[in-house]
Amino acid sequence: MQKYPHLFSPLKIGGITLKNRIEASPMNGDSSPTGYLTDAVLATYEARAIGGAAIVTHGETVVHIETGGAHFGSANLDQEKFMPTHLDFVDRIHQHNALASIEIAHCGMHANPALTKGGLVYGPSAQKGERGTDVLPLDEDMMNSIADAFAHGAYVAKCAGFDMVMLHGGHGWIFSEFLSGLYNHRIDRYGGSLENRARFPLMVIDRVRQAVGKDFPIEYRMSGSEFIEGGFTQEEGIEFAKMIDGKVDLIHVSAMTFHDPNADARMFPCSFLPRGCNAFLAAEIKKHVKTPVATVGGFNSPEMMEDFLASGQADVIAVARQFLADPFFPRKIQEGKEDEVRPCIRCNHCMSLDFPSYTGIANGNVRCSVNPTFGKELYEFTYRPAPVPKKVLVIGGGPGGMQAAITAAEAGHDVTLCEKSSRLGGMLITASEDIPFKKDLYDFMQYLIRMTERKNVNICCNTEVTPEYAAESGADVIISAVGAEPLIPPIPGIDHEKVVTVTELHDRKKELLPGQKAVVIGGGLAGCEEGLAMAMAGVDVTIIEMRDEMAKDAPVPHRNGLLLEFAKYPNLHTVTEAKCTRVDENGVVYVEKDGKECSYTAELVLLSAGMKARKSVSEEFRNCVSQFIEVGDCKKAGKVLEAVKDGYYAGKNLSYPPLTHQFGRFF
CATH class of the missing domain: 3.50.50.60 (FAD/NAD(P)-binding domain)
Structure with missing residues (x-):
């Protein structure tokens, strides 16, 4: 019997059926700097399909290139040159029994003048833009042009084989600008009352529907509230959802607007907020509409997802960062291996490395602190060299040492991990489940400990390794993960x-x-x-x-x-x-x-x-064996991201074949 029957039940929307209720949300920043989806980027999306997502959504895609782009590296649906990218995306997703969707967007007054025709930026009303640019108010001719561009983009997406399309109507992009009093100061029929402010988004929805037909699903992404004085309220969100009820096939409820400089802390909920912190917005909207509702906001617990679905608070759980941490988490949950899911710690390194795109720096710099293979799926998941088993001694049971031991053991090596204290964890021991904002990090520590124990690693706590111990261990390889010490x-x-x-x-x-x-x-x-x-x-x-x-x-x-x-x-x-x-x-x-x-x-x-690397301690082991590798803080004091990455590759690269192997293209 399925442990999470609601999470893994099908759902029909429009003319398609979702195999489960897990949607891989659109995530900007995982495209190449040119906007083309390279083989490496396509492999990243494909991993989510392999991992069991019902829907895999291509990130933010511009529909009106002359006025609508905010980020370097965004693909678009205006230019034919991007069509191969879209076709490849669809093929990659479909071959794994998943549905392909694409988020189409116009960034309105948040557009980057470096990307628009003549450097002009448009919004619902004249005002000063976030980059100091004067925002020009949209006239009806331009509004019609943009509405037609959305319709054309959706039609192109359908022709490319996408199963559905998502209209980005939240976060301060153009539709939410018309809806929000923060941006919309018009006194014509597009301003004032909510009915007037909703006129342009509704116009676009109608034109998209005419372009794609009645059976092609439209998902509408909205902010259920902007949580800022003078902005779009929860009550207005409910009323707007009623307006689009029956016009779209899935209402995707997010939160916030980039008008608020602190929006990212809740829009992409940080560890200082409870998981599912925005879900109440979707739950309230669902009470008032017949259209299925998707909720989003830091979900990673299958129990929480199941509860939200079973209690009727949502129909679909949209997930973003957890797919970066572990693209295979839906399959693991469905197969009863939920304790092997690598948890997202909501550190938001993945977000911070992309935020410089607002200053004009190309995006595509996303990294994940807990998943060293993110962005490298093309190489990591297509080639595994035949192992040459070795005896490996890992010194230090912090995140780098544990990850090294896990990866080396998975590759077939005989691994012993020695930790001088009474427990594994290293610096992660400072995390506690009793401190709410450290619970995510605590869960990750427990995951590493659990997986280290599960991979047949010989764990020796209360064991301080000396050079003599190391030399007499018979190890072929020493991986030093002795960490850092306070400065x-x-x-x-x-x-x-x-x-x-x-x-x-x-x-x-x-x-x-x-x-x-x-x-x-x-x-x-x-x-x-x-x-x-x-x-x-x-x-x-x-x-x-x-x-x-x-x-x-x-x-x-x-x-x-x-x-x-x-x-x-x-x-x-x-x-x-x-x-x-x-x-x-x-x-x-x-x-x-x-x-x-x-x-x-x-x-x-x-x-x-601050911390300083324990270089002198680590160096004592360098000459004890022929192969010596340092990982994590003992190389240079850093963060979890560096320790986990170092540990992963230290364990993985022990498996390289002998130098006599004829290397070639493995994919």
Whole structure:
């Protein structure tokens, strides 16, 4: 019997049937800088089809090239030269029994003048654009031209073999600009009342329907609320959904608008928000319409997905970042292997590396912290060299060491992992399921531990490896993952007993009681997150940072979410452009940029001044065996992304055939 019967039940929309209720949402940033879908990019989409998605959606595709593009690297449906790209996409998806969809869009006043004809940018009303450009109000002739472009684009998509089309009507793009009072200040029949503001989106829907016919499904993506004063409200979202009920075949409910500089923290829900945080918008709309409704917003738990479907809050679960973390997660869930799903940690590295496209830098820079194969599916999933089994000793049980052990064991090697402490996890041990915004990272640590144990790795905790131990182990290969250690600045009193490092904090912070005081020296991401965790527990926290802003090393959307959380806690204080000069029995003394000396009393001082690679420890093992590899922080102190990537390739590349092998094209 299927454990998740609603999640894996079929659904008929228009003239097609979804095999399950999981939709791979459109994700911008995974195309090439030219907009063409290369073989590598097509393989990324194809992996989602192989992985069991019912619908795989081609990301944002422009329909009116003269006025509608925001990003370098977006494909379009205006120019015939892109047709092979679209045909290839459809073929890749169809061969795996999945449906191919394409999101068609016009970015309105968010268009990039570097991409538009004459550098002109259009919107519903005259106003200043986000790049300082004067936005020109659309007249009816131009509106008709854009509406016809949507109809033409949808027709071209149908001719290319797509099974359905998604109209992007959310996030501050052109339809939502007409709907929102933030953008639409018109006094003609396209402004004022919601009925008037909805006139242009409804015009486009009608023309698209005329172009594609009654049985070709149209999915409409909308923001259920913009969550900003003066913007499109939840109540208006419900009323608009009623207007399109029966005109489209699937109503896809997202949230927010890029008018809000912090929109990304909720639009792509960060770890400071609960999973499914926007789903209530879809659930409320579903009460008022007969058209099936898709919900989106950080879903990755099959139990949560099943509950939303079973309770009638949604008909389809749209998923984006979890497909980056593990494109095969639907199949794993359906086959009863949900504990082998590699979880998305919502760090939003994938988003931050693409956000520079707003400044005109080409996108296509997406990376995933937990999935080192993302973007490399063409090579990773099409060629596996025959293993030459080796005896492998992995030193260190952090994320890099565990990933190395997992990958090496999967390749058929005899792997022993030694960890000097009593448990696996390394720096991930600082994550706790009791701290809400660290639950995602905690889940990933548990996944790595679980998979390490499951892959027949010989795990030796409480085992500190010495060069003698390594030399006598009989290993053919040593993978050093000994990590990094806290950087200790030369501050007088830094060795005081009340000073703890980030690596020691998870033991010592239990000593703090609500109302007591703590000072954090260092306002990078680690210091800020630990300071926030203490503040959430009721501790009065002050974070002192030398730079002019907090958490400048964090991914952009994650940092936005972090700072929004900071604002919720009056017991959390920040001081920037300040240098700590002394720690004493009372607390911390620091100097502000103008030279003024200040002090804070504290029961605990957290030192978070960065980490340094344990190079000297790692180097002790270099000459113990003929093949020596360093991974993660012992090479250079970094993030989970680098550690996991290093570990994966260290384990994978042990499998290369002997040098006598005649290398050729493997795909």
